Amino acid sequence: DQQVKQNSPSLSVQEGRISILNCDYTNSMFDYFLWYKKYPAEGPTFLISISSIKDKNEDGRFTVFLNKSAKHLSLHIVPSQPGDSAVYFCAASGSGDYKLSFGAGTTVTVRA
Amino acid sequence: NAGVTQTPKFQVLKTGQSMTLQCAQDMNHNSMYWYRQDPGMGLRLIYYSASEGTTDKGEVPNGYNVSRLNKREFSLRLESAAPSQTSVYFCASRLDTIYFGEGSWLTVV
Numbered sequence: 327d328q329q330v331k332q333n334s335p336s337l338s339v340q341e342g343r344i345s346i347l348n349c350d351y352t353n354s355m356f357d358y359f360l361w362y363k364k365y366p367a368e369g370p371t372f373l374i375s376i377s378s379i380k381d382k383n384e385d386g387r388f389t390v391f392l393n394k395s396a397k398h399l400s401l402h403i404v405p406s407q408p409g410d411s412a413v414y415f416c417a418a419s420g421s422g423d424y425k426l427s428f429g430a431g432t433t434v435t436v437r438a
Numbered sequence: 439n440a441g442v443t444q445t446p447k448f449q450v451l452k453t454g455q456s457m458t459l460q461c462a463q464d465m466n467h468n469s470m471y472w473y474r475q476d477p478g479m480g481l482r483l484i485y486y487s488a489s490e491g492t493t494d495k496g497e498v499p500n501g502y503n504v505s506r507l508n509k510r511e512f513s514l515r516l517e518s519a520a521p522s523q524t525s526v527y528f529c530a531s532r533l534d535t536i537y538f539g540e541g542s543w544l545t546v547v
Binding site: 328330332335360362367368369370371372375415417424425426427428429430431 | 442469471473478479480481482483486488494496528530532534535536537538539540541
């Protein structure tokens with residue numbers, strides 16, 4: 327039973343526009359959320375995180391929003407650049423939990 | 439600045455053969471992990487080690503064994519490889535965020 331769900335397997339966006347990636351979770355014990363980016367033939371790399379005490383975290387072009395009541399988070403990339411074309415994974419863990427649960431990933435393609 | 443290093447990068451096995459994937463981290467992290475990535479399935483946890491001397495099963499442990507040799511090293515063993523174990527394997531270590539190795543592409547024929 328997947329506790330972290332990314333329901334959009336792919337997203338295509340024009341360069342310069344906003345990319346919005348969505349993630350839903352079912353485990354109410356999750357309190358720390360992360361986004362990872364993965365290029366082909368490489369390992370995933372950490373992008374941005376948010377703890378449950380916040381509802382927004384921003385780092386340059388990347389902003390993560392958390393809606394705890396809806397058990398939903400989203401990643402906004404503004405503006406989107408060709409180098410942003412990758413697979414994005416949403417992940418979550420609970421306090422004191424050593425494990426991270428990952429979503430299935432969303433493949434983002436930024437069109438020139 | 440190596441981070442997480444895993445070997446081999448590519449391997450082809452015949453059904454029934456055994457092999458060990460090696461992983462080492464130089465960040466002095468206590469927790470280490472083995473994940474597998476399959477199309478449409480995301481990253482699924484095979485085994486993890488919260489600290490040196492401990493190992494625990496993840497979501498998909500069947501067919502695998504692990505050894506936490508010391509704080510730096512965490513190996514994954516396939517005792518009798520099956521085609522269903524064809525996948526990309528990622529080792530990782532964690533402080534707050536999790537850091538991944540570059541992956542090992544395993545094909546079982």
